[in-house]
Amino acid sequence: MVSETTSTPEESFDDPNLVEGAEAERAIAVDVGERLVEVRDLTMRFGGLLALDSVSFDINRGEILGLIGPNGAGKTTCFNAMTGVYRPTSGDVLLEGVSLKGRKQHRITRMGLARTFQNIRLFGEMTALENVVVGLDARHRTSVPGALLRLPRHIREERSAIDRAMALLEFVGIDQHAEKRARELSYGSQRRLEIARALATDPKLLCLDEPAAGFNPAEKEELMALIRTIRDEGYTVLLIEHDMKLVMGVTDRIVVLEFGKKLADDVPHAIRNDPRVIAAYLGEPEDDVA
Ligand SMILES: Nc1ncnc2c1ncn2[C@@H]1O[C@H](COP(=O)(O)OP(=O)(O)OP(=O)(O)O)[C@@H](O)[C@H]1O
Numbered sequence: 001m002v003s004e005t006t007s008t009p010e011e012s013f014d015d016p017n018l019v020e021g022a023e024a025e026r027a028i029a030v031d032v033g034e035r036l037v038e039v040r041d042l043t044m045r046f047g048g049l050l051a052l053d054s055v056s057f058d059i060n061r062g063e064i065l066g067l068i069g070p071n072g073a074g075k076t077t078c079f080n081a082m083t084g085v086y087r088p089t090s091g092d093v094l095l096e097g098v099s100l101k102g103r104k105q106h107r108i109t110r111m112g113l114a115r116t117f118q119n120i121r122l123f124g125e126m127t128a129l130e131n132v133v134v135g136l137d138a139r140h141r142t143s144v145p146g147a148l149l150r151l152p153r154h155i156r157e158e159r160s161a162i163d164r165a166m167a168l169l170e171f172v173g174i175d176q177h178a179e180k181r182a183r184e185l186s187y188g189s190q191r192r193l194e195i196a197r198a199l200a201t202d203p204k205l206l207c208l209d210e211p212a213a214g215f216n217p218a219e220k221e222e223l224m225a226l227i228r229t230i231r232d233e234g235y236t237v238l239l240i241e242h243d244m245k246l247v248m249g250v251t252d253r254i255v256v257l258e259f260g261k262k263l264a265d266d267v268p269h270a271i272r273n274d275p276r277v278i279a280a281y282l283g284e285p286e287d288d289v290a
């Protein structure tokens with residue numbers, strides 16, 4: 001599936017006018033471990049349903065934080081409320097101490113919070129390379145009139161954008177498909193392309209919503225290896241993943257949601273042995289937490 005139909009169709013990269021300068025280099029090594037994101041009492045109500053009930057947790061720079069919980073627990077809603085797809089009913093998210101309250105999705109992306117979608121969202125008729133360039137566009141200095149007039153700086157940026165997009169495709173392992181239309185890619189390549197496009201925005205936090213959904217065990221292992229590599233490159237990752245074994249293997253810490261509430265927040269070993277977590281998963285025998 002190429003297009004998303006169930007959620008708000010707004011795209012993150014639709015306003016190059018609001019985009020400010022893009023530094024190619026990332027300064028990461030010095031502050032690994034510091035708090036990067038604070039989710040504070042985040043609450044999301046849909047009519048009578050409290051999909052997120054005053055959820056708070058921190059995300060530290062350089063970590064892979066897992067976000068798990070049974071179906072309908074509120075994981076995707078948490079992503080949507082964090083990334084501006086939904087406006088939270090109450091509560092706040094702070095990125096490097098700066099509140100994201102009331103900010104639009106593309107602004108939040110520009111501030112450094114990128115995400116992929118549980119249901120893949122790509123521009124199906126565009127090539128893989130073009131899909132990544134769209135992500136890079138979120139960082140261009142060129143204004144819209146500049147882009148229309150094809151000013152020299154824009155042309156320069158386009159060339160470096162294409163080089164960088166190719167490098168990102170190579171990084172996620174699909175550079176051989178650069179010129180194929182997104183809709184023609186295999187499902188697994190589409191998932192990787194979504195990650196490349198999110199990385200193109202040079203995010204401080206990369207949020208991945210079930211990136212390995214529908215993969216076979218070998219593909220899942222490969223994807224987890226890629227996520228580890230992404231972290232080793234200096235990115236911070238928030239990962240929703242149903243496969244408990246994978247989550248335990250790849251994350252530094254895990255936040256567990258159940259019925260919209262935070263149930264636990266601890267290192268994988270402690271989560272695995274937490275009776276409340278085991279009980280929460282008892283209704284889902286395919287997810288073996290023991
Ligand atoms: N736009 C919406 N309108 C109404 N209810 C919603 C909306 N989005 C989510 N919900 C409800 O909020 C609850 C949490 O859904 P959410 O998609 O966040 O769960 P999840 O933990 O991501 O589940 P899954 O593992 O199945 O992806 C569910 O009861 C869902 O039906």
Ligand SMILES: [Mg+2]
Pocket residue numbers: 075076077118
């Ligand atoms: Mg979900």
